Amino acid sequence: MSSHDDIAAFKALEGVTTATLTTILLKKGLRNVWIRGALPTTAAASKRVVGRAFTVRFVPAREDLATPASWSSPKSTRAAIENMPAGCVAVVDANGVKDAGFWGDILCARMAKRGVAALVSDGVVRDLAGVESTGLAVWAAGTAAPPSVAGLTFVDWQQPVGCGGVAIFPDDVIVADRDGAVVIPAALLSEVVEIAVEQERFEGWIMEQVHAGMPLPGLYPPNEENKARYEDSKK
Incomplete structure (x- = not known):
């Protein structure tokens, strides 16, 4: 679909609940589209958000890779954020890890500055007061103080991911509201x-x-x- 088609489709979806979408997708044979663990975490997440998925992938922490030094590598969470287009929904596959925050307020502030529409994850954020102050809409499984490297190794961006037990591909459409976040496969959008x-x-x-x-x-x-x-x- 062209970006012009996207604008019209997304405008329409802003008036559609995730509950309605799960029922429609169920009738099409898709039962596994609701991202487990991704619930409204910041005040900005009280408003429905629609956007194309920009995927970010973590795997479990491995001590030789998950180090503070990794934050400066060309393949880092920082670099991923610099590749996020305005209007996208960042979908972070954090393996459902709840005792390490995959990232916190400074990274969310940069996403907000870049015009990212929302952050959706099965993991948890850290620095919640700071994250809240950025105004970014966040759907996550809660918060934790320890840094990502305590539980996660960053791998790459714009790959297929499993988030909350749901397969998400780059450019799938994410709709998130007070009931959580749902994926609409790109090919089924219209x-x-x-x-x-x-x-x-x-x-x-x-x-x-x-x-x-x-x-x-x-x-x-x-x-x-x-x-x-x-x-x-x-x-």
Whole structure:
């Protein structure tokens, strides 16, 4: 898709919950799309974010590689951040490690400066007060004081990763909101957007009926009569 198509698709997805997206993807046979452990961690994560995945990969710590000196290597977390385009969602595969922060406030500040839309990870951040002050939207499994090298070895960026038990490829689309983060495979984007927008509209109508006092049987899912009522409401 062109970036122009992206803008329209992402705008539409900003109005679609991750709950709706998981249901749509489930109907398409994709059951494993919700990133376990990645939950809203900063205040900025209270707003829904949509963007292309920029993947960052760690493996378990190995003492000869996971050293403070590694932070200055050409293949470092710092270098990864310099390659993140504005508007992307950084997806950090931190192996679900919860006792070492994969990175903290200074790196998040640089991401915010570069216009990165959000950070999503199955791991934890450190320096939470500082991270919060950067205004970056972060979905993670919490926080920890120790540095990344206490539990993780940085490997590379823009490779396929496993984050929270979900396969994420560079340029897949990530949608994150208060229910967590979901991946839409890049090839399914336009199809999913079309279904999702209609599904949100339909569920909005259902909610109106519930507020008006209607019982759920025959309404959700709708019988023929209620389907017809819904179609009339769109005219």
